[in-house]
Amino acid sequence: SFSSTVHGSPGGTPEMLLHRHKFPLLCCGCGGDGVATGVGPRGAAINDTNVQQTAGKGGARQLSWAQVEAMTSGFTSAVVGEGGFSTVYLARLAGSGSSQLAAVKVHRSSERLRRAFRQELDALLRVRHPHIVRLLAFCDQRDEGVLVLEFAPNGSLHDHLRGRPHAARRAGLAWVRGPALPPLRRAHKEERRVQPGRAAP
Ligand SMILES: Nc1ncnc2c1ncn2[C@@H]1O[C@H](COP(=O)(O)OP(=O)(O)OP(=O)(O)O)[C@@H](O)[C@H]1O
Numbered sequence: 001s002f003s004s005t006v007h008g009s010p011g012g013t014p015e016m017l018l019h020r021h022k023f024p025l026l027c028c029g030c031g032g033d034g035v036a037t038g039v040g041p042r043g044a045a046i047n048d049t050n051v052q053q054t055a056g057k058g059g060a061r062q063l064s065w066a067q068v069e070a071m072t073s074g075f076t077s078a079v080v081g082e083g084g085f086s087t088v089y090l091a092r093l094a095g096s097g098s099s100q101l102a103a104v105k106v107h108r109s110s111e112r113l114r115r116a117f118r119q120e121l122d123a124l125l126r127v128r129h130p131h132i133v134r135l136l137a138f139c140d141q142r143d144e145g146v147l148v149l150e151f152a153p154n155g156s157l158h159d160h161l162r163g164r165p166h167a168a169r170r171a172g173l174a175w176v177r178g179p180a181l182p183p184l185r186r187a188h189k190e191e192r193r194v195q196p197g198r199a200a201p
Pocket residue numbers: 001002004005007080081082083084085086087088103105133149150151152153155156
């Protein structure tokens with residue numbers, strides 16, 4: 001789920017993954033720079049000539065499939081993660097001479113999964129928080145829904161909690177290992193040592 005990604009890249013740095021797996025740009029030649037115009041209703045059916053921007057200034061852009069490919073330089077075959085609903089690919093954002101990486105999350109099709117896509121999209125369009133990966137753009141044009149997300153390079157929260165507690169602490173999750181004896185339990189033991197008739201300290 002979108003909020004559980006902390007950072008990280010399995011199998012090498014993002015740069016290595018991009019280099020190894022890049023495939024050619026599949027843009028239809030629309031010359032799309034990913035800039036959409038207008039404000040449209042969320043969830044409206046779209047096509048190449050009806051591409052709409054959903055959020056206000058700085059918000060996620062609703063794009064056609066071709067525009068997603070243009071924006072992500074025809075994103076790569078480097079898989080950075082696999083979820084219950086989706087496959088997530090690494091991409092480099094095109095234009096602006098930028099080295100900004102993105103995660104392109106392609107939701108598999110099917111009615112049930114489409115509902116999961118809608119829910120995730122709606123939530124991401126509403127939230128803006130420094131600890132939640134930002135939705136840069138999305139495409140709802142084909143059976144597969146696409147979310148273009150800010151790339152979080154340090155692995156998933158699951159990895160940090162389950163496998164690598166040291167890395168978790170380095171990532172600022174200091175609470176991953178608590179004290180051996182919970183303070184409440186210790187207080188309870190001390191209480192039992194107090195003699196009857198004497199006030200507890
Ligand atoms: N923005 C991102 N940056 C880097 N990696 C990501 C990003 N989003 C997802 N991933 C990777 O892809 C994996 C799958 O993503 P996610 O958990 O969001 O998928 P999902 O289909 O919603 O699955 P589920 O709901 O079963 O968790 C994550 O565990 C993570 O490794």
